Every structure is written in structure tokens, then in C-alpha cells.
Amino acid sequence: MKTYMAHAETVERKWYVVDAAGVPLGRLASRVASVLRGKNKPTFTPNVDCGDFVIIINTDKAVLTGKKLENKFYRYHTGYIGGLKEISYKKMMEEKSDLAVYEAVKGMLPKNSLGRTMLKKLKVYKGAEHNHAAQKPEELKLD
Secondary structure: OOOOOOOOOOOOOOEEEEEOOOOEHHHHHHHHHHHHHOOOOOOOOOOOOOOOEEEEEOHHHOEOOOOHHHHOEEEEEOOOOOOEEEEEHHHHHHHOHHHHHHHHHHOOOOOOHHHHHHHOOEEEOOOOOOOOHHHOOEEOOOO
16 A cells, blocks of 8 residues: 655645634634644645635634633743743733734744744635635634
8 A cells, every 4th residue: 555645836725814813822723723734634644735725803802711711821032131021811812913923823833944934825804705715715713
């Protein structure tokens, strides 16, 4: 029995659009990361970028369950001494909800050059409008 190995040149890519309204952030991010990697395809190969393009809209309507809005923080470092910054997810979801979704998906992808190329196929928008209508994206149902 032969093992199928995908090649980057032969991969057929689709465009999907995901509505984040009312969907928990973690469930949304894990499903989108799976599609970006290509795990929904029978031709999945771990060392090849065989995933699809994903457009996420309405990120300002995504939800966090429990007390995560008050207790969870987004932390980053500026690079200077004592430059650790933190923003509560309550403030982040109000002001930069697209960044919160982007970082959640980024954390679920591989931490190498393959993961960085997969992340380039992710498009995140706060509102319901996006400028990728020419690609004719299909709606992705989150189970």
C-alpha cells in the first residue's frame, strides 16, 4: 500500500468565510487552524502547506465563556527592560477583537516557517464586510 504525499505545487486551495458571531473564541480558533493546516482534506501531509484560505468576519461579536473577559490577559513584551505589557480580554475584545482572534489562531498553528506561511492565508475583519468577494468564498460551518 502506497502512502500519498502532497506537493505544494499541486494543492488546490479553496476560500472559506466564517461568521464569528456568538461563537466561543477557542472553538472558532481551533476549527480555523485545522482548515488552515489542511487537516479537513484527505490529502493532508504534515510537512506541506496544503490548507485553504479562511476569512473571519464579525470578530467583535465573538464570545468568551466563563470569567475569561475579566481574568484572562493578553501579554506581550516591547523589547525594552521592564517592557511587559498586558491587556485584559474585555478591553481587547472591545477595541481590537480582530487581533484577539488572529492571536488565538496563531497560537494553534505550528511554531515554525510552515506555520508562518499558513498564517498568511488568514484574513480577519471586525465587521461583516470583507474585500474578498472575487474569490467566491464558501461558508464554513462550525460544528
